[in-house]
Amino acid sequence: MSEQLVGVIGAGSFGTAVSNILAKNVNVLLYARNTETIAEIKKTRTCAGQKLSDRVEVTNNLSDLPQNCNVLFPMVPSASFREMVLNLAPHLRPYHMMIHGTKGLHLELPEKKAPDFVLNKSNLYTMSELIRKETVVVRVGCMAGPNLASELSMGHPAATVIASPFNEVISKGKSLLRSENFQVYGNADLRGVELCGILKNIIAIGSGILSGLGLGENSRGLLVSRGLVEMIYLGKALGGEISSFVGLAGIGDLVATTTSTSSRNYTLGHKIGKGASLQEALGEMEETAEGVNTIRIIKQLADSQGLKPLITETLFKILEGEMTAEQGVNYLMRYQGNIDINFL
Ligand SMILES: NC(=O)C1=CN([C@@H]2O[C@H](COP(=O)(O)OP(=O)(O)OC[C@H]3O[C@@H](n4cnc5c(N)ncnc54)[C@H](O)[C@@H]3O)[C@@H](O)[C@H]2O)C=CC1
Ligand SMILES: O=C(CO)COP(=O)(O)O
Numbered sequence: 001m002s003e004q005l006v007g008v009i010g011a012g013s014f015g016t017a018v019s020n021i022l023a024k025n026v027n028v029l030l031y032a033r034n035t036e037t038i039a040e041i042k043k044t045r046t047c048a049g050q051k052l053s054d055r056v057e058v059t060n061n062l063s064d065l066p067q068n069c070n071v072l073f074p075m076v077p078s079a080s081f082r083e084m085v086l087n088l089a090p091h092l093r094p095y096h097m098m099i100h101g102t103k104g105l106h107l108e109l110p111e112k113k114a115p116d117f118v119l120n121k122s123n124l125y126t127m128s129e130l131i132r133k134e135t136v137v138v139r140v141g142c143m144a145g146p147n148l149a150s151e152l153s154m155g156h157p158a159a160t161v162i163a164s165p166f167n168e169v170i171s172k173g174k175s176l177l178r179s180e181n182f183q184v185y186g187n188a189d190l191r192g193v194e195l196c197g198i199l200k201n202i203i204a205i206g207s208g209i210l211s212g213l214g215l216g217e218n219s220r221g222l223l224v225s226r227g228l229v230e231m232i233y234l235g236k237a238l239g240g241e242i243s244s245f246v247g248l249a250g251i252g253d254l255v256a257t258t259t260s261t262s263s264r265n266y267t268l269g270h271k272i273g274k275g276a277s278l279q280e281a282l283g284e285m286e287e288t289a290e291g292v293n294t295i296r297i298i299k300q301l302a303d304s305q306g307l308k309p310l311i312t313e314t315l316f317k318i319l320e321g322e323m324t325a326e327q328g329v330n331y332l333m334r335y336q337g338n339i340d341i342n343f344l
Helices: 013-022 035-044 064-068 078-091 127-134 149-153 167-177 190-213 216-237 248-259 264-273 278-283 291-305 310-319 325-333
Strands: 005-009 027-031 056-059 071-074 097-100 139-144 158-163 182-187
Touching: 005 013, 005 064, 013 027, 013 071, 013 149, 013 167, 027 064, 035 056, 064 078, 071 078, 078 127, 097 127, 097 167, 127 139, 127 190, 139 167, 139 190, 158 167, 158 190, 158 248, 167 182, 182 190, 190 216, 190 248, 190 264, 190 291, 190 310, 190 325, 216 248, 216 310, 248 264, 264 278, 264 291, 291 310, 310 325
Parallel strands: 005 027, 005 071, 027 056, 071 097, 097 139, 158 182
Antiparallel strands: 139 158
């Protein structure tokens, strides 16, 4: 077991970018589940379109990671996170530390719903909560912020937040990730920071729709501002702290993702704004757009709990084909603007 070998799970865009950042400080063992991916990496030393550092070794044996590394960085989409955690669980020990980068939610419903069952926030798990629920690992954290993988891979200046209730997770994350062009901030509000990364994807889809419709920058300013208010409204309802939303993982990531054609959520929205259906837009994309699942989950929660997230509900209707993108914008514009900021 080496302190100097760190594990990354998931050889997609983000897992690859994070592996290269870590490799500036330590040796990295990257898990890819597909044997073709492993063969391709070994042949070309590239992964997800990014050149891999010589300090990154690859494996497709998941248990190699917990056997050889104390610290693990799971970077897989939320849709397969639980399956990955269940496969990993028998190999994990309480001394392991896990810092994930997944910006999505897991919805867990009871196998048999009681007649009076009402969905509530305890049915929604962030990825750190899934790790805690399904494994013996205690020291968990997340990595969130404006971290578009394509820009990280170019080495442009950027920063992230390591959130954890454990100081040692934050300091470990800092020492492993900090490099010349990559700053690392800490935050004790793990749920709040996870929610920032999860909820901003909703607004990124909305922003992509506006640009697909060609509606200009005033409308984007309006959406981003009201979107942040909605993120805070939902974030508070789900147990996050307001302060996290005005930090790097909140506003910081919201700005990056609502303005960049590198964002998959923005790109998906753009296609829909141009007239594609959700199925058509998804069919044209190879990578994960977490916001679609998040919108569906938040809509279910809102319906059960009497919450009114206006933007999310409108986007839900657009994605489901119940409204066109133009109708969605018209609907939102009929809303009577009231108090600008009522949460501080
Ligand atoms: N790409 C980006 O710029 C950023 C992505 N993220 C988050 O990172 C997560 C992953 O995103 P990307 O890497 O961009 O997605 P991606 O679609 O590029 O790649 C996902 C990778 O995960 C692998 N994978 C899926 N299930 C797996 C499993 N059970 N075990 C091992 N590997 C598995 C897939 O084979 C694929 O290589 C998402 O939740 C996303 O929100 C966060 C920050 C930035
Ligand atoms: O979260 C991200 C950047 O911080 C990446 O956003 P997308 O998943 O929309 O590409």
